[in-house]
Amino acid sequence: MSDFNIVLLVIVLVVCVLVLLFNTYLLINYQHPDDHNQAYFPKFIVILGLSVAQLSILMLPADVANRHACQHAIYNGACKVTLPMKQLWFAVYIVDAVLVFLVIPFTMFYYEGDQEK
Structure with missing residues (x-):
């Protein structure tokens, strides 16, 4: 892998961790x-x-940065060692669909139905 791809991978991992930490802080700070x-x-x-x-929105700049990694490569096979963005996009779309249509409605009904009598 070229140095740019390693840097891009580190940036993606750091941003994912920061997003999780920020959302955890947001939930703890504003919970009832x-x-x-x-x-x-x-x-x-x-x-x-x-x-x-948030990560599905941040995938677009990552995709653009990943595509520009091929343009600045020294050798022709550099595009084969970039991040697999097509598979990542499919994974994000599938996770979005599963969350929206299955997990979030189930969780809402589970949370509302858990009342003490």
Whole structure:
């Protein structure tokens, strides 16, 4: 791998970790006082949903940077060692669809149905 691709991979991993940390902080800071130390599964889904939404937006600049890695390459086979963006796009679309149509509705009904009588 060329140096640019290693740097791009490190940047992608750091941004993913920062997005997860930011969303965790956001959830902890703005959670309702009644939900303190309970409802961990819905909180995990909120963090996951926010992170997937933000990372799907940040995929576009990563795709552009990945494509420009081929233009500045010294040898012709450099495009074969870039990030597999087509597979990453498909993965993001599939995760978005599963979250929107299956996981988030189930979690909403699970959270609302968990009331003490």
